[in-house]
Amino acid sequence: MSQETKIGRSSLSPHPGPLPKREGNEGLIGQLYRRLSPTGNTGDAIFRATVFAAALLVLAVVLAMIVALASHSMLSIRQFGFGFLTSREWDPVKGQFGALAFIYGTIASSLIAVLISVPLSLGIAIFLVEQAPSYLARPITFLVELLAAIPSVVYGLWGIFVLAPFLRVHVEPHLARWFGWLPFFQGPITGIGLLTGGVILAIMITPIISAVVRDVLAAVPNTQREAALALGATKCETTLIVLVNGAPGIAGAVILGLGRAIGETMAVTMVIGNRAEISLSLFQPSYTLASVIANEFTEATANIYLSSLIELGLILFFVTFVVNAIARLLVWRVTRSTAGAI
Amino acid sequence: MTTLTALCTFVAVGILVVILSYIAMRGIGALNLRFLVDTPRPVGEGGGIGNAIVGSGLLLLLSCAVGIPVGLACGIYLSEFGGGWFASAVRFLIDTLTGIPSIVTGVFVYAVIVLRMKHFSAFSGGIALALIMIPIVARTTEEMIKLVPHSLREGALALGAPQWRVTLGVVLPAAASGIATGAMLAIARVSGETAPLLFTAFGSRFFPRNLNEPIASLTVQIYNYAISPYDEWHTQAWAATLVLMALILSINIAVRFLTRNRFS
Secondary structure (H helix, E strand, O other): OHHHHHHHHHHHHHOOOOOOOOOOOOOHHHHEEEEEEOOOOOOHHHHHHHHHHHHHHHHHHHHHHHHHHHHHOOOHHHHHHOOOOOOOOOOOOOOOOHHHHHHHHHHHHHHHHHHHHHHHHHHHHHHHHHHHOHHHHHHHHHHHHHHHHHHHHHHEEEEEEEHHHHHHHHHHHHHHHOOOOOHHHHOOOOOOHHHHHHHHHHHHHHHHHHHHHHHHHHHHHHHHHHHHHHHHOOOHHHHHHHHHHHHHHHHHHHHHHHHHHOOOOHHHHOEEEEEOOOOOOOOOOOHHHHHHHHHHHHHHHOOOHHHHHHHHHHHHHHHHHHHHHHHHHHHHHHHHHHHOOO | OHHHHHHHHHHHHHHHHHHHHHHHHHHHOOOHHHHHHHHOOOOOOOEEOOHHHHHHHHHHHHHHHHHHHHHHHOOOOHHHHHOOOOHHHHHHHHHHHHHHHHHHHHHHHHHHHHHHHOOHHHHHHHHHHHHHHHHHHHHHHHHHHHHOOOOHHHHHOOOOOOOHHHHHHHHHHHHHHHEEEEEEHHHHHHHHOOHHHOOOOOOOOOOOOOOOOOOOHHHHHHHHHHHOOOOOHHHHHHHHHHHHHHHHHHOOOOHHHHHHHHOO
């Protein structure tokens, strides 16, 4: 078998140098050398070892991340156990730490962001792939992608001085007047809180979701559109069929955006109010996992305080890791399987 | 229906225009030469962002020195030897690594480097940024190398060149412009990062003297000024943002024109 692969390889790369000797009693180094360089060229062996080391480094970084975060949060894990996730008390003075308020703030702000961003992103992607002529689609695609190039801290600055006052004056009073009977729109209106955090997140994840949805829609084979049109479907119905075809990929795009929203730090920290409270009202200040780390990390003097903050980082790491993995698998399945179908 | 989708697009582009014009309007007032070269001063005495510009530049250099070679090598591995299960695993890890929040990268570097060295430093900041850069550079390198026609490789191999010379001497130059644009986008992305610098590079009010001490950066300075209660510092935050956005936008627009020429 190994002889066959050897022949197969050498026919692909007809290197005229001497083929490596095959001896039974070569040492470990000899075997390693042969693995690294089937052609028997020392330069190849060094080259291959170097680039392999870089790939290994990526693996090592991910493993080191898990180990470092886990070992540094051990103190907090030992002391609070599972209760860390269900306790809402975060009191550095008393040394009591629980993550529930931050988990709530993270989920709530991300959900608001996704709810606002998904229809917007779908509209953009449909417009760019299905409707706009290419001379319009290209520059607009670039402009929408530019939204992703704006740094988080700049969104935060704009959020504090432009978006928050705008929402306070022009949006939140109307929400309170018309929907005030809902628990979501009650309480004092300050412009700083869950709603503002969610809106700024929505703007930030829109370019990401719309870019992936665009790829997914573009991957739906044209035969689908032609078939629908040939059967007498209107343009609108055809688009619907295309959307159904790309549904798993669109779901992946949404989850990808959710993952990004969960981990966003600076912009949210600057507009969400940073108070560890659980309140149904979107006008109330809140706190997310990422922003409590950003705010309190350098102030944490006690070991248990620092350890609790690192445990929040560990939670954030695992949640975003899982969310991203699911999203990648969904998107990958659609773009891959339809590419095979054409 | 077209009206509705066009409206969505208009909203997104409109937000972009609004944000950029606010930055230009509010930033331009405080921008002058003195602001660009001076160090921060107490409220009421003016001051500038000279040390932050130098600091950001040094941090970017550090992160490029680490991130680009590693990302490049990783991308070469994935494209040239990336058939097996290990390469698939690495590819998957790289994709998920891009999704890990940058603040978590900051916490990781804090735990591994800052806690060991017992002080904040430019080194740790540079490494945190490099960790964000590596996956971006690696994936674009892989994609760009895959675009190089196979006949080029076969031609070089047929002339008797060993694999490493084929990759470094033929394939890599052919993909160079694509890889360069990928690296530029990675630099643009990293230059806007704040969260991983908060507790690695930390910040400083002076010009950097060596890389083993805390260092200022534009983004952290913008953050600190934005959340301060002083109007003067708010104005300075907008001006610093204008400088930062000028850098990021020019990279993005340059990349756009470079790639347009290549594909048309």
